[in-house]
Amino acid sequence: MASAPSKLYADDVSLVVVLLDTNPFFWSSSSLSFSQFLSHVLAFLNAILTLNQLNQVVVIATGYNSCDYVFDSSSDLNRSFENGRMPVMCSSLLQKLEEFLITDEQLSKEEPEGKIKPSLFSGSLSMALCYIQRVFRSGALHPHPRILCLQGSVDGPEQYVAIMNAIFSAQRSSVPIDSCYIGSQNSAFLQQASYITGGVHHKPQNLDGLFQYLMTIFATDLHSRSFIHLPKPVGVDFRASCFCHKNTIDMGYICSVCLSIFCKHHKKCSTCGSVFGQAQSEAASASDKKRKTPET
Amino acid sequence: MNNGAGRRINGAAEEDDDEDDVNGDLDAWERTYTDERSWESLQEDESGMLRPIDNQALYHSQYRRRLRSLSSTAARIQKGLIRYLYIVIDLSRAASEMDFRPSRIAVIAKHVETFIREFFYQNPLSQVGIVTIKDGVAHCLTDIGGSPESHINALMKKLECSGDSSLQNALDLVDGYLNQIPSYGHREVLILYSALSTCDPGDIMDTIQKCRKSKIRCSVIGLAAEMFICKHLCQETGGTYSVALDESHFKELILEHAPPPPAIAEFAVANLIKMGFPQRAAEGSISICSCHKEAKVGAGYTCPRCKAHACELPTECCVCGLTLVSSPHLARSYHHLFPIAPFDEVTSSHLNNPNCKLQRNCFGCQQSLLDPGNKPGPAVVCPKCKRYFCLDCDIYIHESLHNCPGCDSLRHS
Numbered sequence: 081m082a083s084a085p086s087k088l089y090a091d092d093v094s095l096v097v098v099l100l101d102t103n104p105f106f107w108s109s110s111s112l113s114f115s116q117f118l119s120h121v122l123a124f125l126n127a128i129l130t131l132n133q134l135n136q137v138v139v140i141a142t143g144y145n146s147c148d149y150v151f152d153s154s155s156d157l158n159r160s161f162e163n164g165r166m167p168v169m170c171s172s173l174l175q176k177l178e179e180f181l182i183t184d185e186q187l188s189k190e191e192p193e194g195k196i197k198p199s200l201f202s203g204s205l206s207m208a209l210c211y212i213q214r215v216f217r218s219g220a221l222h223p224h225p226r227i228l229c230l231q232g233s234v235d236g237p238e239q240y241v242a243i244m245n246a247i248f249s250a251q252r253s254s255v256p257i258d259s260c261y262i263g264s265q266n267s268a269f270l271q272q273a274s275y276i277t278g279g280v281h282h283k284p285q286n287l288d289g290l291f292q293y294l295m296t297i298f299a300t301d302l303h304s305r306s307f308i309h310l311p312k313p314v315g316v317d318f319r320a321s322c323f324c325h326k327n328t329i330d331m332g333y334i335c336s337v338c339l340s341i342f343c344k345h346h347k348k349c350s351t352c353g354s355v356f357g358q359a360q361s362e363a364a365s366a367s368d369k370k371r372k373t374p375e376t
Numbered sequence: 377m378n379n380g381a382g383r384r385i386n387g388a389a390e391e392d393d394d395e396d397d398v399n400g401d402l403d404a405w406e407r408t409y410t411d412e413r414s415w416e417s418l419q420e421d422e423s424g425m426l427r428p429i430d431n432q433a434l435y436h437s438q439y440r441r442r443l444r445s446l447s448s449t450a451a452r453i454q455k456g457l458i459r460y461l462y463i464v465i466d467l468s469r470a471a472s473e474m475d476f477r478p479s480r481i482a483v484i485a486k487h488v489e490t491f492i493r494e495f496f497y498q499n500p501l502s503q504v505g506i507v508t509i510k511d512g513v514a515h516c517l518t519d520i521g522g523s524p525e526s527h528i529n530a531l532m533k534k535l536e537c538s539g540d541s542s543l544q545n546a547l548d549l550v551d552g553y554l555n556q557i558p559s560y561g562h563r564e565v566l567i568l569y570s571a572l573s574t575c576d577p578g579d580i581m582d583t584i585q586k587c588r589k590s591k592i593r594c595s596v597i598g599l600a601a602e603m604f605i606c607k608h609l610c611q612e613t614g615g616t617y618s619v620a621l622d623e624s625h626f627k628e629l630i631l632e633h634a635p636p637p638p639a640i641a642e643f644a645v646a647n648l649i650k651m652g653f654p655q656r657a658a659e660g661s662i663s664i665c666s667c668h669k670e671a672k673v674g675a676g677y678t679c680p681r682c683k684a685h686a687c688e689l690p691t692e693c694c695v696c697g698l699t700l701v702s703s704p705h706l707a708r709s710y711h712h713l714f715p716i717a718p719f720d721e722v723t724s725s726h727l728n729n730p731n732c733k734l735q736r737n738c739f740g741c742q743q744s745l746l747d748p749g750n751k752p753g754p755a756v757v758c759p760k761c762k763r764y765f766c767l768d769c770d771i772y773i774h775e776s777l778h779n780c781p782g783c784d785s786l787r788h789s
Contacts, residue, residue: 146787207740214743242779331653356648357646
């Protein structure tokens with residue numbers, strides 16, 4: 081899909097909503113430490129604010145048990161400068177982030193070992209979209225919003241429907257979702273999100289230089305993206321997974337009632353319980369009804 | 377001059393035709409008030425103070441009424457997701473009437489275009505066909521198919537109106553076509569009727585019974601006045617009948633048919649449909665595209681069964697007939713299967729309860745929920761996660777996002 085058309089963006093004023101992954105299960109096993117990561121990100125956020133005096137930054141923390149706003153550059157508390165040096169931003173962001181992490185940890189319950197531990201990405205993405213809608217409502221002159229996801233946790237398959245809903249809503253409102261994956265494997269959700277909405281997806285090879293990746297790829301405003309070579313989407317896999325085995329398939333059977341995907345022909349849909357080949361009001365045998373054979 | 381103009385403003389300002397005459401006699405400063413009489417949008421509250429009409433609260437209460445009427449029955453109603461819809465457009469003499477500006481048919485064409493795009497956006501696996509009624513005869517303008525551009529282009533070329541309208545001929549034609557579609561599809565007809573009569577060759581009641589037996593759901597949107605035969609048709613087949621009052625109402629009515637209607641279980645046989653999920657063709661590969669019959673480089677998809685090249689999805693492979701879709705197309709319909717519960721209004725008794733901890737900001741957009749006077753303003757609450765949301769987020773969440781941010785931000789054990 082082509083990137084978001086730049087002719088819509090006559091200005092380079094941007095609003096960047098950053099979704100920060102704070103999942104403790106991911107950070108405990110990551111090669112980059114969380115404090116180093118934060119120093120890269122804070123420098124990047126500062127740089128965005130200096131690119132244009134009207135730029136705005138909002139940070140939402142994606143935790144393991146909850147999500148919350150930790151920073152909004154347009155709120156009154158954050159606009160003043162301390163002694164002309166670094167703005168108040170750093171201290172208030174770090175303080176709110178620490179409070180969030182403490183609250184998030186307190187919400188933890190006992191979980192069985194061995195399960196994958198995804199963060200609540202769909203929650204923070206939905207909150208970001210609600211905030212962006214508020215910006216759209218604020219009048220004709222507003223910064224052009226985009227979402228930047230800094231994720232390292234694995235994808236949680238239970239969030240698939242919610243994330244796809246959020247992606248389609250972002251596509252409808254022309255909000256690109258950029259994503260920078262800092263984990264070890266690959267995130268299909270982030271690739272699809274960036275591809276469908278016209279954003280940029282990148283997985284940095286060397287995490288020590290994260291600040292450079294962020295500045296050269298993700299700091300570009302939407303208007304300038306047509307003049308700059310950004311990483312192109314490579315091999316986005318849109319094949320579906322079957323509901324029975326979770327294998328990726330390229331040809332399958334779809335239940336006409338609930339659109340569940342199966343790799344083999346079944347007699348009954350496991351999701352909605354419809355019996356195939358018969359009208360749904362009849363339960364077991366209906367020999368007088370003509371059986372429609374599925375297309376081969 | 378002012379008094380005369382004032383009298384004329386009161387009587388004639390409503391009609392667009394006379395506006396030019398009226399405005400010609402007014403001073404420039406008076407012209408700004410002919411369209412917008414801001415003093416009329418004031419209301420008196422209980423203590424006799426004037427305040428402007430709260431449009432936002434009105435809009436939100438309209439929205440909540442509509443939501444309540446739509447979800448009045450059980451929350452999980454099965455919807456017909458694979459739809460085969462015929463749009464029947466009446467091109468009789470009555471469609472060239474000018475009570476809708478510039479003419480009824482121009483308004484219809486414009487909104488049908490919007491409807492077709494919205495329909496394919498919400499129902500990517502469905503197909504549409506267009507039938508026109510002109511001079512008492514029904515013609516099939518476009519065959520049933522899945523490409524919005526071909527329907528819209530065909531429609532925009534043929535908008536001349538003449539002759540009578542015949543409801544029975546249209547229904548017979550549509551019935552014939554819809555009997556050929558697969559049994560798992562839901563058959564629907566949307567009739568946009570401008571005429572006030574129908575000239576039929578036979579007994580229309582028989583045709584209506586035939587449609588009912590073929591399980592076709594017929595809906596009608598009238599542009600003139602309510603007609604018994606349309607109402608009877610819709611009641612017999614389980615569709616909806618509405619009459620448009622003006623252009624914006626017509627747009628609202630036609631877009632109500634874009635989301636899938638509640639399915640009647642016996643109407644469509646459940647079936648497994650074989651579909652392919654093609655991958656993008658490798659960059660730089662050259663192949664002959666089967667829809668345009670010319671060589672294309674790179675872009676496009678390869679059918680997994682016969683390896684033919686297709687340009688866009690969703691489509692049917694030209695060579696082997698396999699339906700080709702991508703997983704986002706299926707995912708677009710999942711929100712119909714997993715709808716979120718409507719939010720409840722926060723009652724004033726709840727707000728005034730001092731024991732209840734008040735949430736100051738909307739959970740979604742962080743907008744303050746307090747009035748300028750620091751009193752709690754209108755808000756809604758999610759019945760599951762108990763988070764508060766502002767009215768605008770409520771509308772956005774239910775109409776576009778289909779996710780509750782509060783529920784998604786809490787881990788369920």
